[in-house]
Amino acid sequence: MMITVVGTGYVGTTTTVALAMLGHTVCGVDVDPVKVRALQSGSLPIFEEGLEDALRRETAAGRLRFTCDLGQALPGCDVIMLAVGTPPDEDGSANLRALEEVSRQLGRLLQPKAHGRPPVIAIKSTVPVGTGERVRGWLLQEMILRGLHIPFEMASNPEFLREGRALHDAMHPDRVVVGADTPGAANVMKQMYLPLQAPLLLTSIRDAEMIKYASNAFLATKISFMNELARLCERVGANIQQVAQGMGFDARINPHFLQAGIGYGGSCFPKDVQALQALAAQSGLTLQILQAVEAVNASQPGWFLQKVKHVLGSLNGQHITVLGLTFKPGTDDIRESPAIPILKHLEEQGAQITAFDPQGMAAMKQRFPNVTYASTLQESLRDADAVLLLTEWKEVVEHDWGASWSELRQPIVFDGRNVLDSAQMRAWGYQYYGVARPS
Ligand SMILES: NC(=O)c1ccc[n+]([C@@H]2O[C@H](COP(=O)([O-])OP(=O)(O)OC[C@H]3O[C@@H](n4cnc5c(N)ncnc54)[C@H](O)[C@@H]3O)[C@@H](O)[C@H]2O)c1
Numbered sequence: 001m002m003i004t005v006v007g008t009g010y011v012g013t014t015t016t017v018a019l020a021m022l023g024h025t026v027c028g029v030d031v032d033p034v035k036v037r038a039l040q041s042g043s044l045p046i047f048e049e050g051l052e053d054a055l056r057r058e059t060a061a062g063r064l065r066f067t068c069d070l071g072q073a074l075p076g077c078d079v080i081m082l083a084v085g086t087p088p089d090e091d092g093s094a095n096l097r098a099l100e101e102v103s104r105q106l107g108r109l110l111q112p113k114a115h116g117r118p119p120v121i122a123i124k125s126t127v128p129v130g131t132g133e134r135v136r137g138w139l140l141q142e143m144i145l146r147g148l149h150i151p152f153e154m155a156s157n158p159e160f161l162r163e164g165r166a167l168h169d170a171m172h173p174d175r176v177v178v179g180a181d182t183p184g185a186a187n188v189m190k191q192m193y194l195p196l197q198a199p200l201l202l203t204s205i206r207d208a209e210m211i212k213y214a215s216n217a218f219l220a221t222k223i224s225f226m227n228e229l230a231r232l233c234e235r236v237g238a239n240i241q242q243v244a245q246g247m248g249f250d251a252r253i254n255p256h257f258l259q260a261g262i263g264y265g266g267s268c269f270p271k272d273v274q275a276l277q278a279l280a281a282q283s284g285l286t287l288q289i290l291q292a293v294e295a296v297n298a299s300q301p302g303w304f305l306q307k308v309k310h311v312l313g314s315l316n317g318q319h320i321t322v323l324g325l326t327f328k329p330g331t332d333d334i335r336e337s338p339a340i341p342i343l344k345h346l347e348e349q350g351a352q353i354t355a356f357d358p359q360g361m362a363a364m365k366q367r368f369p370n371v372t373y374a375s376t377l378q379e380s381l382r383d384a385d386a387v388l389l390l391t392e393w394k395e396v397v398e399h400d401w402g403a404s405w406s407e408l409r410q411p412i413v414f415d416g417r418n419v420l421d422s423a424q425m426r427a428w429g430y431q432y433y434g435v436a437r438p439s
């Protein structure tokens with residue numbers, strides 16, 4: 001099939017590569033010429049394991065190309081995937097400006113196909129229920145202005161990949177959800193994904209749009225539930241990891257997304273939890289559970305810092321080493337990272353901060369220029385009064401902590417992700433504090 005993907009950010013780029021790997025001929029389109037030039041020359045503007053190699057392979061095989069010119073990418077297309085950003089507006093609702101722009105452009109640029117089926121326009125971006133109809137409306141308005149009606153069909157095809165595992169998730173999804181209001185569109189999308197051999201759920205467009213938000217909101221709920229429970233565990237002397245393990249054996253609960261820590265971040269959970277609430281508000285409803293999910297998450301970094309202050313006293317002048325800046329390992333993305341409120345607070349309290357992160361330092365430097373960024377983990381530990389572990393990078397978890405003990409001025413470690421071996425750390429002489437992990 002011939003496929004155009006509009007928007008080559010995290011999702012769009014991964015989608016182009018994955019679809020090319022399935023044997024399709026794919027063109028990625030973006031308004032950002034710097035991004036497009038990078039992709040054309042085979043280099044990824046983001047860090048995502050394995051994606052750059054696959055991008056180069058698929059480009060060399062002639063299945064993948066990139067352009068800024070949407071008009072040039074459209075002729076003969078079977079599917080046009082829309083993967084532009086839908087960031088939060090001031091009221092938390094999804095901002096659909098980029099999607100409207102692309103839809104109107106399509107309405108102006110689409111030409112009748114010489115042969116074959118009309119193209120399917122599939123929304124991959126995360127969008128509120130009803131957006132499929134709005135996109136169709138924007139396209140039709142532009143076609144009316146041209147005095148033409150060029151046939152096309154609509155579909156919703158939400159994306160469930162995780163950053164840090166983007167290509168793996170795109171190639172091995174738990175499920176593919178396709179919302180379509182015509183059997184023809186459903187069939188084209190089904191054919192497109194056939195080589196994946198993944199479970200495919202066919203729904204209405206509205207259902208598909210809701211499934212995406214509901215999935216993210218539910219995962220965020222699991223995390224906030226565990227984070228709130230961790231606060232209680234800490235008070236009553238229970239170990240949240242044991243509790244999570246015991247819960248996770250129950251197939252109805254499952255062991256995933258039960259890790260208490262410093263709260264969820266990233267470009268998806270915070271914005272999607274807000275957008276679902278905004279959608280509810282527009283319908284006259286309040287989603288009380290999600291209100292609580294958001295409130296617990298917003299206060300989790302502060303709760304973690306309270307512990308730090310309880311142990312260290314005043315932070316003024318203390319040398320604090322922060323390990324991990326990205327919202328999760330495996331990415332260079334710092335959007336909504338819990339490290340941001342933590343760094344802000346440490347700075348406000350007068351701490352001397354040294355940070356290390358394998359991928360996130362360049363981006364964080366823009367926001368926190370006064371932090372010292374160490375070139376190695378080892379260097380970041382030197383003369384620290386305490387270490388705050390904020391992202392569970394492999395390098396950090398597997399670091400030789402036994403050998404580093406003497407580098408620190410005070411061997412105190414606050415493990416915000418519960419990833420270090422607490423007993424071993426204590427045996428090596430560290431004062432170790434996890435999240436609800438009593439000794
Ligand atoms: N990042 C993720 O892990 C993830 C996972 C699943 C779903 N999503 C959803 O997918 C969508 C995209 O997310 P992302 O993280 O890839 O965003 P992103 O910001 O990384 O990428 C969006 C891209 O769209 C481009 N763009 C904007 N306007 C355009 C236009 N008129 N024409 C062509 N290109 C245009 C931008 O230049 C940018 O490169 C969002 O709705 C997001 O919620 C994201």
Ligand SMILES: O=c1ccn([C@@H]2O[C@H](COP(=O)(O)OP(=O)(O)O[C@H]3O[C@H](CO)[C@@H](O)[C@H](O)[C@H]3O)[C@@H](O)[C@H]2O)c(=O)[nH]1
Nearest residue numbers: 159160161162163257258259261263264265266268327328
């Ligand atoms: O048990 C857990 C699991 C995750 N997190 C945190 O939750 C955030 C999000 O993690 P993750 O879901 O792995 O990363 P994302 O790349 O944001 O992926 C989520 O958001 C994407 C965008 O919508 C969806 O496509 C994915 O399915 C969904 O998992 C990160 O800060 C994690 O540290 C926890 O605190 N505890």
